[in-house]
Amino acid sequence: MIGTSALRPGILVFSMLRVRFAPSPTGFLHIGSARTFIFNWLYARHNGGAMILRIDDTDVERNTEASLTSIFEGLNWLGLEWDELYRQSDRLALHRQAAEAIFAKGLAYRDFTPATGDEGEKSRASGPWLFHSNMRELAVEESDRRAAAGEPFVLRFRVPRESRPNVTFADAVYGDQSKATVDIEDFALLRSNGAPTYHLASCSDDADLRINFIIRGQDHLSNTFKHVLIFEALGMEPPRFGHLPLLVAPDGAKLSKRRHGPVVSVTTYRDYGFLPHAYVNFLCLLGWSPKDNREQLSRRELIDAFTLEGVNRGNAVVNFSEEDPIDPKALWLNSQHLRTMPVDELAPLVRAELDAAGLGVPYDEAGFRSAVDAIRSRFFTIKDFAIRGRAYFADDFPIDPGALDKLDKPGAREMLRELSARLEANPEFTERSVEADLRKLAEERGVKAGLLINGARAALTGQPVGPSAFAVFAAIGRDRAIARLGKV
């Protein structure tokens, strides 16, 4: 039976919230899709509901295994989890049964019009396409006869234009929606090869899986009128709906791989060095707001604050450009999380990044964490630890031109070597005692302490900028610091 299994209203009126995310595996995980998952997930977690992941893979032409892998990879990376998993291709029999049930009730008819391949073009040019009247009114006997003779047909929904003036539903984000049935065409349920269309497969699965709240992109808002009709034809109360504004490019166009390239793929942000949660946080702020000026929110705070009332209706622009492919706010948010999250949580991520970069960790765990803690305050991504922070983890590191300038200041190299010698005689090597040695030397030579301080940073890290030089000494450690200063 189609979707009627556990659906006696009297019994399940207070049933648990069930939401779903239903991607079709035709490409990598799109950031807009990721956000749709996140909003569903947040809504489920906020309300104690179940999050269902359903792979809508009925389009065999375009589905790929690689895409499916990419979706799981992306979701896993973001740290998002689901409670139930289904594959639409396992459920084809169900879709057929649904189609048959609708047909048996007389709510659909066979359309034997041969496909010409340019239906869309024609309808756009010559006004609204509604139905082929000769097919809609075809006598049952003839329809049966032609079907029995093996003539291919499309099964179309018979939109009840005579019996009801319009289809309505209340959208949790966009408010009451209404559309005249005379503006809804007789859409296809089954293709001539017997395969279900998206509308049929999606609705019959939603019905069968007892999805009671559909949260999805606004590009489905107009489709929803058809879906309400399908649910009703299936003898079901339609679920509640909440549509989400779309993520668009700076030129206003819907984000697409073709036009906008890698900025639409979540893997791009992973590979760029984003923290999973920071990116989730960023996505949440596109089209939703906690309304209290908070920007940086933890996972828990997101779940607590999330409501559909907080979702707004205008499309949100992801702010990227040729020169700057990453939205600056995303980067800022990432830096905020990077700098404030517990070091214990950050350390493993940094370690993995160093591993990937082929760098070792010349510290014990405590030393590693304090080094990470010392340098993270001016980093933006995880990648920075292996690149800008390389000198903290390896002895072979490039000398930045800016750092070279500092070392080439008159007398700088000689004084740094002298400092190296003096530090060797300094058994304490605390930040304070190193500072004392350095300042004393500067005073003796009659130069500003800044000359040696900046020179030391340059010598120790190869960078003209970075944390307080004395913190650098502490992070690099006595032996390596003395060695590096001695070799300038």
Add this chain to the structure above:
RNA sequence: GGCGCUAUCGUCUAACGGUUAGGACAGAGCCCUCUCAAGGCUUAAAUACGGGUUCGAUUCCCGUUAGCGCUACCA
């Protein structure tokens, strides 16, 4: 073309009839300072347009314009 949806600083957004239209990112300047960040302070920056309704409209209604979506035997 038809139908639907949307419209506040460059960008993300707050203000559910009464605010000097708020915050954040990005920008500019200053302070701090051993550099760079961070932080603090300051600054520039918006209600698409036109009509209503109202004592009063960012907010409600209508129109215009613009954008987006749907209009497939794609999802």
